[in-house]
Amino acid sequence: MARKAAKKNAFYAQSGGVTAVINASACGVIETARRHKDRIGKVYAGRNGIIGALTEDLIDTGRESAAAIAALRHTPGGAFGSARYKLKGLDENRAEYERLIEVFEAHNIGYFFYNGGNDSQDTAYKVSQLSEKMGYPITCIGVPKTVDNDLPITDNCPGFGSVAKYVAVSIREAAFDVASMAKTSTKIFVMEVMGRHAGWIAAAGGLAAEKAGDAPHVILFPEVVFDQEKFLKRVDQAVKKYGYCAIVVSEGVRNAAGRFLAEAGTKDAFGHTQLGGVAPVIAQLIKDSLGYKYHWAVADYLQRSARHIASKTDVEQAYAVGKAAVQLALKGQNAVMPTIVRKSDKPYRWGIGVAPLADVANVEKKMPREFIARDGFGITEKCRRYLQPLVRGEDYPPYRNGLPQYATLKNTPVPRRLKGRFVLK
Amino acid sequence: MARKAAKKNAFYAQSGGVTAVINASACGVIETARRHKDRIGKVYAGRNGIIGALTEDLIDTGRESAAAIAALRHTPGGAFGSARYKLKGLDENRAEYERLIEVFEAHNIGYFFYNGGNDSQDTAYKVSQLSEKMGYPITCIGVPKTVDNDLPITDNCPGFGSVAKYVAVSIREAAFDVASMAKTSTKIFVMEVMGRHAGWIAAAGGLAAEKAGDAPHVILFPEVVFDQEKFLKRVDQAVKKYGYCAIVVSEGVRNAAGRFLAEAGTKDAFGHTQLGGVAPVIAQLIKDSLGYKYHWAVADYLQRSARHIASKTDVEQAYAVGKAAVQLALKGQNAVMPTIVRKSDKPYRWGIGVAPLADVANVEKKMPREFIARDGFGITEKCRRYLQPLVRGEDYPPYRNGLPQYATLKNTPVPRRLKGRFVLK
Numbered sequence: 001m002a003r004k005a006a007k008k009n010a011f012y013a014q015s016g017g018v019t020a021v022i023n024a025s026a027c028g029v030i031e032t033a034r035r036h037k038d039r040i041g042k043v044y045a046g047r048n049g050i051i052g053a054l055t056e057d058l059i060d061t062g063r064e065s066a067a068a069i070a071a072l073r074h075t076p077g078g079a080f081g082s083a084r085y086k087l088k089g090l091d092e093n094r095a096e097y098e099r100l101i102e103v104f105e106a107h108n109i110g111y112f113f114y115n116g117g118n119d120s121q122d123t124a125y126k127v128s129q130l131s132e133k134m135g136y137p138i139t140c141i142g143v144p145k146t147v148d149n150d151l152p153i154t155d156n157c158p159g160f161g162s163v164a165k166y167v168a169v170s171i172r173e174a175a176f177d178v179a180s181m182a183k184t185s186t187k188i189f190v191m192e193v194m195g196r197h198a199g200w201i202a203a204a205g206g207l208a209a210e211k212a213g214d215a216p217h218v219i220l221f222p223e224v225v226f227d228q229e230k231f232l233k234r235v236d237q238a239v240k241k242y243g244y245c246a247i248v249v250s251e252g253v254r255n256a257a258g259r260f261l262a263e264a265g266t267k268d269a270f271g272h273t274q275l276g277g278v279a280p281v282i283a284q285l286i287k288d289s290l291g292y293k294y295h296w297a298v299a300d301y302l303q304r305s306a307r308h309i310a311s312k313t314d315v316e317q318a319y320a321v322g323k324a325a326v327q328l329a330l331k332g333q334n335a336v337m338p339t340i341v342r343k344s345d346k347p348y349r350w351g352i353g354v355a356p357l358a359d360v361a362n363v364e365k366k367m368p369r370e371f372i373a374r375d376g377f378g379i380t381e382k383c384r385r386y387l388q389p390l391v392r393g394e395d396y397p398p399y400r401n402g403l404p405q406y407a408t409l410k411n412t413p414v415p416r417r418l419k420g421r422f423v424l425k
Numbered sequence: 426m427a428r429k430a431a432k433k434n435a436f437y438a439q440s441g442g443v444t445a446v447i448n449a450s451a452c453g454v455i456e457t458a459r460r461h462k463d464r465i466g467k468v469y470a471g472r473n474g475i476i477g478a479l480t481e482d483l484i485d486t487g488r489e490s491a492a493a494i495a496a497l498r499h500t501p502g503g504a505f506g507s508a509r510y511k512l513k514g515l516d517e518n519r520a521e522y523e524r525l526i527e528v529f530e531a532h533n534i535g536y537f538f539y540n541g542g543n544d545s546q547d548t549a550y551k552v553s554q555l556s557e558k559m560g561y562p563i564t565c566i567g568v569p570k571t572v573d574n575d576l577p578i579t580d581n582c583p584g585f586g587s588v589a590k591y592v593a594v595s596i597r598e599a600a601f602d603v604a605s606m607a608k609t610s611t612k613i614f615v616m617e618v619m620g621r622h623a624g625w626i627a628a629a630g631g632l633a634a635e636k637a638g639d640a641p642h643v644i645l646f647p648e649v650v651f652d653q654e655k656f657l658k659r660v661d662q663a664v665k666k667y668g669y670c671a672i673v674v675s676e677g678v679r680n681a682a683g684r685f686l687a688e689a690g691t692k693d694a695f696g697h698t699q700l701g702g703v704a705p706v707i708a709q710l711i712k713d714s715l716g717y718k719y720h721w722a723v724a725d726y727l728q729r730s731a732r733h734i735a736s737k738t739d740v741e742q743a744y745a746v747g748k749a750a751v752q753l754a755l756k757g758q759n760a761v762m763p764t765i766v767r768k769s770d771k772p773y774r775w776g777i778g779v780a781p782l783a784d785v786a787n788v789e790k791k792m793p794r795e796f797i798a799r800d801g802f803g804i805t806e807k808c809r810r811y812l813q814p815l816v817r818g819e820d821y822p823p824y825r826n827g828l829p830q831y832a833t834l835k836n837t838p839v840p841r842r843l844k845g846r847f848v849l850k
Contacts, residue, residue, distance in 0.1 A: 048609065077602045170727050176502030183506055279723075311827060406601060
């Protein structure tokens with residue numbers, strides 16, 4: 001019986017904003033755990049992330065067929081539900097940690113796999129301290145994920161490559177459209193992309209420009225203070241030289257006063273400012289100053305859920321970090337996160353490394369200044385060399401009747417074993 | 426020598442808003458003409474549509490390789506440039522028609538292929554009257570194109586199927602994202618699509634909903650007057666039942682006073698209203714009334730240039746109408762447009778028919794009322810049966826380094842033969 005008790009169940013949860021490939025990581029975790037049934041019992045997923053653990057709302061992934069789990073690899077969103085919920089410090093809210101231990105104990109959970117970005121790796125790190133600080137034996141592994149590409153140590157973050165590909169493909173396509181309309185109609189196209197704090201996603205738009213004159217002609221980064229005069233001059237030059245101007249703008253662009261442009265420009269009829277969208281602000285500015293007709297797009301969730309145009313590299317890496325997380329746990333590692341290690345650019349070769357959660361938690365990787373062109377409106381060759389392999393390869397989902405077939409799991413609840421209900425703060 | 430004079434050159438032009446597949450029609454025209462070199466000499470394309478004819482700015486498509494022309498089949502935008510330019514009536518601006526004859530004569534043009542929507546078919550019709558009214562022998566064939574799907578007689582319009590597919594895929598993907606975030610964060614997602622006068626594109630979003638609870642939960646059509654109270658009730662019901670609500674809204678939605686909602690809501694800091702976008706207005710309305718956190722997207726040009734996710738049916742039909750246009754001309758038909766004829770729904774079978782331009786010009790096909798659900802917020806089974814085959818099949822472009830490889834032609838100008846310059850009104 002000692003042998004049996006030694007076989008622990010695993011807990012897996014998705015955290016923060018989801019991506020086109022976070023489920024590929026889930027697939028990697030679950031498929032790998034299933035191959036080690038001698039060591040890992042059930043894999044329970046938290047319904048809506050860590051909240052599922054706190055409220056004892058667990059999903060029995062063992063009820064899903066092998067085909068359903070395999071289909072996660074090509075399904076966007078978070079199949080078990082995600083959450084924006086950050087655990088407080090052990091001293092600030094000890095009740096949460098006691099509750100986690102209570103739930104883990106009740107369900108014989110000895111492995112904790114937490115799939116998320118900066119905040120989530122912090123949570124994973126805190127949970128990893130349960131062994132040491134509260135005497136509950138748990139093996140805790142972070143699984144990296146974020147479209148923002150801002151986790152440290154890892155060369156890049158699963159989720160980012162697919163957004164990057166979507167943005168580069170979209171601005172290239174829209175530019176073909178604008179170029180054909182420019183003679184008598186639209187001359188300006190502005191596409192807003194995510195990235196409130198860092199310009200990684202905006203930079204990816206730059207991949208579309210392979211030779212002089214190619215779109216995008218201007219990229220606006222959160223790292224570069226918006227200089228209206230210089231910007232308008234640049235736009236006008238592009239229109240005069242190429243007939244049109246295609247612009248990628250990060251939602252995080254700020255003016256010299258440090259205010260988001262998205263907030264600086266617009267108010268609705270009631271005086272609200274939440275309407276947001278920096279693309280229309282930029283477009284209107286150009287119209288007012290230069291008189292050019294414009295169109296603008298805000299991709300928003302479309303960019304991070306666009307599994308139909310996911311990067312194959314990204315899908316493979318997302319799966320690989322899920323798989324590696326389980327392997328690291330089986331090797332007895334704790335409080336670590338698998339990383340992606342770039343071994344060479346050309347040909348692109350990568351492998352899996354490992355980083356201590358203590359070094360990952362709450363550290364934000366900024367985009368290097370040498371990735372942004374000197375004039376602040378484009379990317380450098382160095383940046384292109386970094387980004388290019390991350391968007392490489394297509395990994396199309398299956399289609400039926402013209403639409404991608406994505407998995408919806410049964411998400412069967414695990415019967416509760418605890419009587420008390422936990423109230424989230 | 427009489428034999429040689431009988432062999433006329435052809436003029437081809439793209440007109441109005443471009444699509445993901447208008448170049449597939451160009452490909453169909455040019456490849457088919459090349460197979461009939463005994464009857465058709467050169468194919469000259471108008472640079473920027475009809476403007477190219479008026480200003481004697483012709484492109485010699487004969488300078489393009491077979492591979493380059495073949496690549497048009499998978500290239501979005503208008504390869505020769507399009508234009509929003511409608512010829513006036515023969516009596517109103519006779520000079521334009523005289524100029525066209527002058528240019529056609531100078532370049533031995535006997536075939537006129539005009540690729541566009543309602544306005545463009547009107548232009549094609551006017552040009553077709555040149556033979557009769559001004560004694561210049563020309564064979565004039567319209568080639569249908571419009572994402573708005575509002576040309577009469579033809580069962581559907583090339584360009585629409587690909588937008589429809591993009592919209593259905595995008596709302597499905599975004600809904601997977603929102604569903605996973607809804608517990609602690611975003612509960613509302615609003616996606617704005619094109620279609621100022623008709624709800625065809627918005628309706629296509631409905632294809633994503635295959636079973637109860639599937640997104641989109643609400644569609645707002647230009648055909649249905651916006652009823653704020655009923656709408657909010659419906660949104661709230663969806664959130665309470667499914668945890669979130671995904672909405673597709675047509676840019677053309679109007680309130681009871683007949684005003685576009687996009688204009689009704691927003692003003693920028695300077696009092697301008699052009700910022701537009703109905704999605705943020707709808708999102709803000711929900712936030713103000715129901716308090717739910719939202720995200721919104723405006724796809725704009727992305728939807729009509731998304732060749733990467735084009736419908737295979739659409740690509741094939743776009744090519745087929747281009748090919749048929751040349752075949753009709755060779756059969757001696759004039760003042761007609763090839764149409765798409767639906768022969769059966771299941772299995773979907775279609776063929777090419779023919780419609781007189783006189784019956785096509787300026788007639789707008791509305792969406793039938795029986796395509797919209799009785800409550801005004803969704804599509805009917807009848808609508809689904811109509812739309813479904815149009816998005817079927819994938820037709821992926823080739824990729825290099827993770828990005829689609831689209832054709833950019835040489836667009837070599839034909840040497841001018843006329844001395845006078847024509848000034849556009």
